[in-house]
Amino acid sequence: MGDLHKILQVRPGADDETIAAAYARLRRRYDPAHGGPFADEAALHELERAYAVLSDPEARDAYEMAGGRQQGLLSDDGRVPPETPRPTFPTPAARDPFGLESQDPPASRAPVSQPALDSTAVDRRPEPTSTSADLWRAADPALQPASTPTPISDEQATSKVAHSLGDLPLREKTQTPVASPGWLPDWSRGRVLPAASALLVLVGGGLAIWGVLQAVDEADDGEEATGSEATPAAEATSGEQGGEAPETLAAPVVASADALPADLREFAEDVVADFEADDGTRYRIYDFVATVTSDDSVFYAAMVIQAESDLVGQSVFFFLDESFLGRDWGEDVRSVESINSATGGEIGVVYRLYADGDEDCCPSGEPFAVVYSYEGEFRADSASPPDGIFVE
Numbered sequence: 001m002g003d004l005h006k007i008l009q010v011r012p013g014a015d016d017e018t019i020a021a022a023y024a025r026l027r028r029r030y031d032p033a034h035g036g037p038f039a040d041e042a043a044l045h046e047l048e049r050a051y052a053v054l055s056d057p058e059a060r061d062a063y064e065m066a067g068g069r070q071q072g073l074l075s076d077d078g079r080v081p082p083e084t085p086r087p088t089f090p091t092p093a094a095r096d097p098f099g100l101e102s103q104d105p106p107a108s109r110a111p112v113s114q115p116a117l118d119s120t121a122v123d124r125r126p127e128p129t130s131t132s133a134d135l136w137r138a139a140d141p142a143l144q145p146a147s148t149p150t151p152i153s154d155e156q157a158t159s160k161v162a163h164s165l166g167d168l169p170l171r172e173k174t175q176t177p178v179a180s181p182g183w184l185p186d187w188s189r190g191r192v193l194p195a196a197s198a199l200l201v202l203v204g205g206g207l208a209i210w211g212v213l214q215a216v217d218e219a220d221d222g223e224e225a226t227g228s229e230a231t232p233a234a235e236a237t238s239g240e241q242g243g244e245a246p247e248t249l250a251a252p253v254v255a256s257a258d259a260l261p262a263d264l265r266e267f268a269e270d271v272v273a274d275f276e277a278d279d280g281t282r283y284r285i286y287d288f289v290a291t292v293t294s295d296d297s298v299f300y301a302a303m304v305i306q307a308e309s310d311l312v313g314q315s316v317f318f319f320l321d322e323s324f325l326g327r328d329w330g331e332d333v334r335s336v337e338s339i340n341s342a343t344g345g346e347i348g349v350v351y352r353l354y355a356d357g358d359e360d361c362c363p364s365g366e367p368f369a370v371v372y373s374y375e376g377e378f379r380a381d382s383a384s385p386p387d388g389i390f391v392e
Contacts, residue, residue, distance in 0.1 A: 007050040248361040255340035256289040293345035351389040
């Protein structure tokens with residue numbers, strides 16, 4: 001067992017209420033009956049033994065007075081056992097009953113005296129003799145020096161430089177001129193190459209600017225062509241109830257999975273030409289999308305616009321073969337962003353969502369998408385459109 005205070009996670013001197021609260025909290029953590037992630041039978045047993053000591057005022061005082069040194073020596077009932085008598089050591093007489101320690105050491109262990117050193121002793125080291133290299137040089141006359149070298153004076157030995165820089169010979173640095181082409185005149189040599197480099201830089205910069213201008217012109221031409229192709233095939237008449245629509249309003253993007261037969265196209269055109277809204281509004285066809293249902297019927301839609309407007313005020317009419325199913329809503333929407341068909345009898349329409357004060361060209365809301373389908377009956381996946389998609 002470790003320190004009882006650490007097991008119960010309390011400080012020494014804690015009151016009974018703190019000890020009881022810590023015990024209850026830790027018991028819920030370690031008790032296997034609760035099935036927690038920290039359930040541990042051994043930890044629970046140690047917790048109970050620690051609580052048995054610290055919850056008893058007498059046992060706790062004895063434990064804390066001993067400074068926690070009795071940890072690990074607790075009895076099974078949680079109380080501190082009585083102190084064990086300290087061990088006694090034998091006396092010198094009991095340790096040496098034969099008196100061997102009092103006997104004198106044997107004579108063989110007497111220290112051996114060392115002779116004193118004689119300070120007047122004569123140094124008997126041998127005199128230095130000639131080395132084998134000296135004897136070899138003496139035997140060969142050719143290796144003898146021609147003359148006896150002159151001894152070096154103290155002034156020469158301490159001098160690091162025996163001459164000045166003025167006494168050293170100077171070496172001239174020569175540079176070979178680079179030969180220039182012979183066909184250039186003397187006055188232009190060294191000027192033509194820099195001038196040619198500057199001319200090349202100017203020409204390259206001009207070509208780069210010309211390329212950028214051409215790319216900008218082509219981009220502008222492409223945008224104009226796209227805008228002209230996006231207009232409906234039928235020529236739109238000018239004017240609208242309350243004003244002319246902005247020219248920047250984007251036309252709907254139409255995509256069809258199957259081509260619409262000519263007879264069905266004529267049927268839809270006749271229906272739209274004869275249709276008149278409750279307020280007297282009439283419509284013209286912008287484009288068609290079509291798909292085929294599971295029973296090989298043609299489910300198609302006509303994207304229509306108010307006859308007296310340009311793109312603003314739109315609606316979608318739905319057909320099945322030569323039957324008119326109805327329109328998307330009971331009133332016109334402000335503008336459609338895209339309409340497309342998919343195999344399996346589905347047509348998706350994305351409506352532009354306008355906020356108060358938005359221009360026709362620039363809706364600020366997130367587009368609102370609806371999927372229309374026909375499988376035995378005509379239905380849509382949304383019946384509660386936001387008010388921002390309709391004409392005000």
